[in-house]
Amino acid sequence: MTTDSPDILLILTDQHRLSAVGAYGPTPCQTPHIDRLAAEGVRFQTAYTTCPVCSPARGSVLTGLYPHSHGICSNAHNLGSSVHEAPDSPDLLSRRLQDRGYACGYTGKWHLGNGQSEAFSARTDPALPSTRGFQGQDFPGHGGGGFNYPDYRAYLETGGFMHEVKPWSESVRQVLPTGELIGPTESTVPHFLADHTISLINRLSTQGSPYFVWHNFWGPHGPYFSPTEFVDLYRDIEIPPWPNYDWPSRETPGPHHVKIHPDQESLTWDEWATAIRYYYAFTTLIDRQIGRIVEHLRQSDRLDRTIIIFAADHGETAGSHGGLTDKGWQHFEEIQRIPCIVRFPDGRFAGQVREGLVSLADLYPTILDLAGGQSPDRIHGRSLLPLIDEPSTSWRDHLVVEFSGVNNLSATLRTLVKGDLKYGFSAGHDDQLYDLASDPYELVNVATEPSRREQLEDARQMLSDWMADHHDPVRGIFNRTRLP
Template identity: 40%
Template sequence: MSMENRNILLILTDQQRVDTLKAYGGKVCQTPNLDQLSEDSIVFTNAYTSCPICTPARSSLQTGYYPFNVGMQANSYGSHCLIRELPDHPDLLSRQLQKQNYSVGYTGKWHLGQGNDSAETQHYLSQGEHVIQFPEFKYDMRSLPSDVGYEADDFPGHGIGGYHYKQFKDYLEENNLSFETKNKLSGNFDVHTAAEVVSPIESTVEYYLTERAIHYMERFRKRSKPFFFALNYWGPHEPYMAPTKHLDLYRDMELEPWPNFYDEGHKKPSIHKAKSAKSKEWEAFAPYVKHYYGFMSSIDEQIGRIIAYLKEHDLYDNTTIIFSADHGESLGIHGGLSDKAFFMYEETCRIPLFVKPAGNSVHREENHFVGTCDLYATILELAGVEREKAENRDGRSFAPMLRNTDEPLASWPDCVVTECSGLESVMYTQRMIRYEKMKYVFNCGDLDELYDLSKDPYELENLIDHADYAEKLRFLRLRLADWMVQHRDGALKIFKRMRDLP
């Protein structure tokens, strides 16, 4: 039974650690609906984000390019993001799907366009006449989902959880609801906040987005053509808003510290300190972790509603469901790190990814390295685009891995790379390469990192100057340089010069 030209549902979370899921060895966070979905899916064990920051990763998903080839290398309000509004182009994911006669829909976090009406845009516009305007402001350019072909809800900017948009407020008012929280947590992180949601589940953004997804799929299923729909939750990215019923699952637990929580930073890059929390005590982190888990369990409940809708309307078997995240989360790893960027640890760079193919359900693990750019090519091939055209980007289609056939994969890349260029107003160039069980990180202007994940899965010992690993280090640097050539990475010349490579 062919998977091509079937419905495709992409469910994307924001800043989700893989260890929130039992499919990846998680033991605490309760996600029964995702656990069940994984039993019908191919679970990718070595999936990595193109960049552990929201806007860059999402630009890769929509274009198939690494962020350095898009110009969106930081969040769209960041000082080193060359493009603030994702340009409309015939090769965007949405436009290519339209050419395949797909209905295309989108709701939730976008973060690839501000729109001149967003609060974040108004912040820049109010800085005074001495500030040179971005071209997008001056010429009233904007890129929201509906501007690039989606039948969509337009939520400009970052969204900060989605609670402040007029559409959500209107939904609450129309349904006689209010969103209410108590017991707010703040203080240990620069930006992370958490709270307990005491209003009904129907008042949450997660419930609202699920309602919107059902609304669009209900419209699409009545048409005589397949659909692609992207449901993008803002969580479990902070603010960690955990409804009481979900927080109760963890409230009285004694959480064990992360296996790499106690890391004094010996032989680690100094840039890691840019995201250090105020406290170094596990007791200061545990409440945030509980809210994070509660938030994720709340999202899982809504994913269960989506799956129930598909099954009720005989869509489940005819729909490829792709579940993933834009990047991971730290939450106190390695001596109290918070947020993401500036460090290339597994918790922030590795992402959950499993795919339930249309047709007969399967369950197995897939160990090939895959990345965010591969999602673009894969979705297009599943929609009927010729593989060669779908792969005319930085990514490859892993659709053959979904068929459980003997189709050769000898040419599949033997490594995966994650890039980063800093966060907020701090520019900082990094490239991370995973090859076999080794990880190498190029930290421009700082100490490089080398980890042997077969012996040190929690990345506690930086082997960058270990004599026994000198040959592997040289090999990984050369392998990264080759990759940079293949992908037209502009950092190549500086990398080779700084690390004495031919």
């Protein structure tokens, strides 16, 4: 560590699709504080999660590995996950940063273990932030929005607040878990979390060492709850249908059937649009709290020594592709693409965009690189600093997203992205191939078109080679079923 080692703040949102980030293109969703980070930093145009499920993706941030290597292949304590409590290791991001003299702080959603010593009758080493090198909050499990943890309940009581959702009063059906909160913004979980990070920064900044703070929101993952102030922003805002909303989800075979809304055939777009308004309201509430944290850094003279990274674990369907819900079970951009922004304190690269393919696994080596540390040889991510410094640097020309199931159901999906081509392997189902240049909303699977045969075979071989390089155990069955 040197005396000029920067402080590092990682802000991670949960289930945040790109249509809910203004910096990524025209949208009704208002995110002025995230947009300002993009205007003052570097925005990565084509960033992808490692897995469109919460625990596996977060495990990639902590380890720099794909889920098939770190073992949290589904949500922790779900059937389908090989590991249920994130194992401690000198190679965890927090442990490596501690070796560099960093104090590590944690706020919000964890979802890398329940803090339990047993899972499916096997002994485990309980994993919580405090047992994995962090100071701060310990919230075991998923948290379901964070509403029922004792710390939040105590915060409500101290402030004289309540967490209560108004009865549904919209003129349409309630398509997804949505609602209007009775209390003020100060009563919400995002505000509570921002308060904690502000106080954590204050405490860590007095310890005489640089700090890394990982701030995790429970949103805009559902349920989409916001105070009236934010719901009102969208009441009269038109929400245009997703360009792929009319995709024939029922008539198209594939694992996505698990996530088709059960009432899709009777739902109208107005009903979906109402749910999306609540999703956007929740996002704007979160954006406001990001602004509070950044403004605190500015007012406390810490912003000029803090590198801020903003990203999400994965995206959200919200009715796209014929009424799909949640995440997982398909190869589509709305769940795989994520926002990714890096803001430097000295204004370097402000407002610039990088087009190279970026993986969520890249956050681990990037953060270590920023801290002056080194990553283990075996990790899967790459530091983004060379790409930031020089857009024309030699960079990966393809990447992979994996999925092994969620909600106690299992599946095997691998998605390969190279340039404008996306190849999707789903075990037990036909292959998918999309030309993202001519079909950005992935409406037409061209895998069976004769003119695409060579591209399909090349993509299969490239995925097999990637599996070999990354020691993906799926490679054996993939090769037997997809290669000559």
